[in-house]
Amino acid sequence: xxxxxxxxxxxxxxxxxxxxxxxxxxxxxxxxxxxxxxxxxxxxxxxxxxxxxxxxxxxxxxxxxxxxxxxxxxxxxxxxxxxxxxxxxxxxxxxxxxxxxxxxxxxxxxxxxxxxxxxxxxxxxxxxxxxxxxxxxxxxxxxxxxxxxxxxxxxxxxxxxxxxxxxxxxxxxxxxxxxxxxxxxxxxxxxxxxxxxxxxxxxxxxxxxxxxxxxxxxxxxxxxxxxxxxxxxxxxxxxxxxxxxxxxxxxxxxxxxxxxxxxxxxxxxxxxxxxxxxxxxxxxxxxxxxxxxxxxxxxxxxxxxxxxxxxxxxxxxxxxxxxxxxxxxxxxxxxxxxxxxxxxxxxxxxxxxxxxxxxxxxxxxxxxxxxxxxxxxxxxxxxxxxxxxxxxxxxxxxxxxxxxxxxxxxxxxxxxxxxxxxxxxxxxxxxxxxxxxxxxxxxxxxxxxxxxxxxxxxxxxxxxxxxxxxxxxxxxxxxxxxxxxxxxxxxxxxxxxxxxxxxxxxxxxxxxxxxxxxxxxxxxxxxxxxxxxxxxxxxxxxxxxxxxxxxxxxxxxxxx
Numbered sequence: 095x096x097x098x099x100x101x102x103x104x105x106x107x108x109x110x111x112x113x114x115x116x117x118x119x120x121x122x123x124x125x126x127x128x129x130x131x132x133x134x135x136x137x138x139x140x141x142x143x144x145x146x147x148x149x150x151x152x153x154x155x156x157x158x159x160x161x162x163x164x165x166x167x168x169x170x171x172x173x174x175x176x177x178x179x180x181x182x183x184x185x186x187x188x189x190x191x192x193x194x195x196x197x198x199x200x201x202x203x204x205x206x207x208x209x210x211x212x213x214x215x216x217x218x219x220x221x222x223x224x225x226x227x228x229x230x231x232x233x234x235x236x237x238x239x240x241x242x243x244x245x246x247x248x249x250x251x252x253x254x255x256x257x258x259x260x261x262x263x264x265x266x267x268x269x270x271x272x273x274x275x276x277x278x279x280x281x282x283x284x285x286x287x288x289x290x291x292x293x294x295x296x297x298x299x300x301x302x303x304x305x306x307x308x309x310x311x312x313x314x315x316x317x318x319x320x321x322x323x324x325x326x327x328x329x330x331x332x333x334x335x336x337x338x339x340x341x342x343x344x345x346x347x348x349x350x351x352x353x354x355x356x357x358x359x360x361x362x363x364x365x366x367x368x369x370x371x372x373x374x375x376x377x378x379x380x381x382x383x384x385x386x387x388x389x390x391x392x393x394x395x396x397x398x399x400x401x402x403x404x405x406x407x408x409x410x411x412x413x414x415x416x417x418x419x420x421x422x423x424x425x426x427x428x429x430x431x432x433x434x435x436x437x438x439x440x441x442x443x444x445x446x447x448x449x450x451x452x453x454x455x456x457x458x459x460x461x462x463x464x465x466x467x468x469x470x471x472x473x474x475x476x477x478x479x480x481x482x483x484x485x486x487x488x489x490x491x492x493x494x495x496x497x498x499x500x501x502x503x504x505x506x507x508x509x510x511x512x513x514x515x516x517x518x519x520x521x522x523x524x525x526x527x528x529x530x531x532x533x534x535x536x537x538x539x540x541x542x543x544x545x546x547x548x549x550x551x552x553x554x555x556x557x558x559x560x561x562x563x564x565x566x567x568x569x570x571x572x573x574x575x576x577x578x579x580x581x582x583x584x585x586x587x588x589x590x591x592x593x594x595x596x597x598x599x600x601x602x603x604x605x606x607x608x609x610x611x612x613x614x615x616x617x618x619x620x621x622x623x624x625x626x627x628x629x630x631x632x633x634x635x636x637x638x639x640x641x642x643x644x645x646x647x648x649x650x651x652x653x654x
Contacts (some may be wrong), residue, residue, distance in 0.1 A: 189291035212393025238290025284339030336581030372641030391459030461489035
């Protein structure tokens with residue numbers, strides 16, 4: 095096999111490398127990997143590699159946090175009714191459950207609502223304010239939604255309902271109310287990239303601390319917060335936020351807590367997915383999270399909430415059975431939609447700047463999923479629109495080299511509403527303006543060029559050999575690296591000085607290699623590639639811990 099890719103060695107700063115090895119006592123391999131991951135000081139590198147619970151930052155450094163906990167304390171103290179309004183994806187549902195579960199341990203006066211995205215679309219909708227008012231609710235706390243709901247907040251004020259916004263999406267127009275979001279902190283802060291459920295976790299940490307200072311727990315035990323990390327970590331991984339700062343802490347501890355979960359729902363999840371022999375990121379990304387997301391995508395988020403809130407295994411299994419049926423529906427519907435999409439885009443012009451796909455009455459929860467599929471396939475921004483009567487709903491997914499939120503903001507005169515992240519966002523538009531939107535985007539993207547060769551480059555974090563890679567200190571560190579995710583990908587290593595003991599073909603399409611050197615052996619797998627020639631001198635791949643065996647293995651990216 096002849097490699098067609100270009101290998102590029104990332105060379106760490108040599109002074110910093112020397113400092114990491116001599117003063118930080120990192121092995122040379124770890125020093126190279128950590129520096130090439132962007133760490134420039136020993137303390138932050140150690141905190142990332144070997145986190146501690148004490149590393150969680152002071153949540154009161156988030157603007158408005160003190161105002162938020164004071165208002166919630168007032169509601170608890172005087173018996174006010176609190177309403178929680180959440181988004182219908184995994185992040186929003188988990189955040190809503192965690193906040194509800196925590197507040198219910200403090201006061202019985204808590205209600206929750208997660209509107210169907212299929213029926214209502216995304217957003218904090220004013221149409222539900224009369225519902226809250228009729229229930230006597232005087233404080234609404236949003237979860238994973240509301241950061242741009244300026245008018246809804248003002249409508250709530252007119253009904254004498256206070257609103258606390260907790261969200262993590264980009265701020266387009268901040269509501270004039272208490273607003274808790276990492277986006278109001280510096281991009282270098284540990285809170286900036288929190289997902290919606292992560293913001294909720296910061297809020298309940300702050301509230302617990304404030305209540306302790308007020309003597310609220312003088313005659314009872316304060317709520318145990320560690321138990322929520324197994325759920326918050328799922329939300330964090332599901333929302334694909336960078337695993338830096340608080341997100342690294344949440345996923346590090348939550349991922350490990352899932353091995354011995356607290357909640358009946360997570361126990362059932364792991365048993366049904368047969369992860370009793372170990373847990374990997376792939377189990378979460380490709381099995382568990384898609385199932386939890388399916389109910390919200392098909393307009394039934396309440397089933398996931400009830401699943402999370404199950405008090406026993408029997409109840410959890412009942413709701414999980416419903417979730418599995420919805421996931422099967424989602425898979426069938428997705429296959430049908432993809433076939434239709436493939437027909438639309440079979441002839442893509444060579445200079446195409448973006449994909450713009452229009453359909454009738456596609457479930458709103460499916461739009462982002464489909465857009466992401468084609469964005470990944472063609473490395474192009476993808477806009478997927480579902481038309482419903484005179485209104486259309488759209489979802490956009492964009493490669494990281496283009497901030498599509500900036501682009502869509504230049505089309506806001508054509509939109510009813512829009513919001514989201516730089517690379518993942520949604521909008522609502524009148525049907526008769528869709529053509530104008532497409533023309534505007536075509537002009538805006540006219541001078542933008544996408545990197546057509548980026549997939550042909552492999553950046554190497556460090557060179558190594560079997561003896562070094564399997565050194566016990568490096569093995570321990572690679573186990574600590576998990577879980578991987580957005581902003582924290584496994585390091586890419588160049589392995590040399592080895593022999594190939596054997597090559598086994600798996601399922602007629604994958605190659606499994608046993609590499610050896612003296613008394614050291616390592617398993618390596620090359621997916622979707624058949625290797626027969628043992629005359630391979632160099633392998634580039636990413637190390638991972640096999641969740642079944644607990645051994646370090648290598649996922650091959652290229653060979654020479």
